[in-house]
Every structure is written in C-alpha cells, then in structure tokens.
Amino acid sequence: MKVIVTGSSGLIGSEVVAFFDQLGHTVYGIDNNMRMDFFGPAGDTSWNLNRLKSATKNFHHHNLDIRDSKSILGLFADITPDLIVHCAAQPSHDLAKSRPNDDFQVNAVGTMNLLEALRINAPDAVFILMSTNKVYGDAPNEIPLVEMKTRWDYADDKFQNGIDETCRIDRTTHSVFGASKVAADIMAQEYGRYFGLKTCTFRGGCLTGPNHSGVELHGFLSYLVKVGKEGREYTIYGYKGKQVRDNIHSYDVATAMYEFYKNPRPGEVYNLGGCRQNSISMLEAIDRVEQYSGKKLKWKYDETNRVGDHICYISDMTKFKKHYPDWSITKSLDDTFEEMFADTSEK
Secondary structure (H helix, E strand, C coil): CEEEEECCCCHHHHHHHHHHHHCCCEEEEECCCHHHHHHCHHHCCHHHHHHHHHHCCCEEEECCCCCCHHHHHHHHHHHCCCEEEECCCCCCHHHHHHCHHHHHHHHHHHHHHHHHHHHHHCCCCEEEEEEEHHHHCCHHHHCCEEECCCCEEECCHHHCCCECCCCCCCCCCCCHHHHHHHHHHHHHHHHHHCCCCEEEEEEECEEECCCCCCECCECHHHHHHHHHHHCCEEEEECHHHCCEEEEEEHHHHHHHHHHHHHCCCCCEEEEECCCHHHEEEHHHHHHHHHHHHCCCCEEEEECCCCCCCCCEECECCHHHHHHCCCCCCCCCHHHHHHHHHHCCCCC
8 A cells, every 4th residue: 555644754644654654555755844944943853754764664755845736746646645644734823823824825725735636646545634623713612611620621511522523613713723724624525525535534632642843832742741851931821721632642643544544434524632531731731741750840821822722622532433433542641641751862
C-alpha cells in the first residue's frame, strides 16, 4: 500500500508515518517545516524529520507546500496513493488573527488542492482529514456548567460522555483558525457526499504525545511539560484555570485512522479525543506536571480568555466506537505524561 501523509514531521503526521511504515507500507511525507515559520525556532520540526529518516524503512520525504496545487497534482499522479492522511495545518488560534491570509491559504486552500488531486488522480483512495473541535466554535460554551474545585464540568447528565457530532458549527465565534478549518472540514465532507469519494473528517480534541514541538500558541500539554522541565513560567488565560480538555495520544489517533481505512464510510465525520477518561483541567495538569517533575511550576493568571476558546470540552466518541468496535483508547494520561517526562530529546 502507498500512503501520503501531509504534515509528516508534525505530531500526528509523524506518528502516522511510523505506524504505516511498521506495517510494511510505503509512506510519502509532505512537509516544508512551515511550523518554524509560524512559531519560530521552538516550532522547528526538522528534528522529527531526521528521527523518521533514521527510524523508518520505506519513508520518502517531499519538501512541498500544500498551497502549490501543481506540485500536489504531480505527486499524486506519480504515486497514485491508496491512502492520504492530511495533517498539515496552521494550528493556532492566536497566530491566525495576525496572519489570516496564511491561515486560510494553508488550512482551506491547501485542503482543496489535496481533494482535487484525490478526485483527479486517485479517486479510489481513502482520504482522512485531521480537523479540529474548533469547528464547533464556542457553541459548547452554551451548555450549562457546574464549577468544581479544580475544573468546570457539564451540569446536565446528557453530556456525561461529552460533545457529539450533532453540535452546530455555525452561528458561533470560531476564531479565524476555527473558520478556516470549518471550510476544510465541510469541503472534505462534500467530496465524499457529492463526488462519492472515500473521505473522512476527524474533529480532534487535544492531540498529544512525546513527538510534539509544543509552543505557547499551540500544543498546551507538550508546552506545559516543557515549561515544567525547564523551570520557566506558564500563563493561564481565563476561566480560573479550570478549563477542561480531553487529550488523546497520537498513537491512538493513528490506529483510529487505520480502522477507518479498512472500512471507509464516504463523507463521514467523527469526534476524536481522549474522552472523559483522559480529560484534565489546566489546574489539574499543572498539579500533574509538578508531581512528575518534583518541583513547583511557576505560573501566572491572565483573566482574559482566548476568543472562541472552550470552557469545557470532552469528546463524545460513541459514534466512532459504534462504527468501529475493535478500536479503543490504549494510552492513558499517565502514559502520556510518563513518555513526555522520559523523553530527553531536544525539540
């Protein structure tokens, strides 16, 4: 099998590369290290590319920009892939507001270029878009909450499992980033529903793991651990530090994608996250970092929350688990923290 992975030097992309390489498939990565352009040296993913080159057997790297439609069409024509996993993105709320055109060109236009390459040169392939729960905007904040000692939680038992795919995606404040991802999300669905291609959209919660080049503007758990290790100061933005996220390890993301590949459902949408079992608030995450590091973490509080940010978000994966009952979460939050603290590589 031939697999194309965009954003192949990033957290999810690199996990997918390693996963399919270990299965014996040939993997073609597309990555131009634009994360360094977005976030500076701290966002540089060249270390991860070098790791993949030394750790894999059938991985081929292509330094391409997904905004370059001609190059993308040419690559698809040369390879004729069986599976495309699209992880490349501008991923930050905060950065998008200062670079909205770059954000939209990468997230929306780049996705469109890949979908057209799929339609023209690989119509039998499976296409998976790594989308985001930010397509829901701040609609989840309308759900009544109860304030607890260290976190916010849903007041209504109806949401015990979290937010499902019926949550609306319009008439909310998304952030510029969330809006560009909505465009990509809907277009990926349309190429499945309108053209009948085998597309899928995964709306990720907090995606995490040891191979994340976490920065302040994106990748909160990775960045928090990095701050804890290095003795720097962390800033909490709003909601009393009790905002909740569910975290899913990159390995479990890769296995979910593999399940879809084996039995694709054209145009389908799934929430993808760590679910309640892997949910954690900012205050709880700081406490966990202090436990693993053995020292107090310096932090300050800014009462201004990020625009469009979620107060409490837990992914309800009931639908995906019903469609793919052989899949399950295998990595706990403790597993993730242990891997992050055991990792001594420089990122």
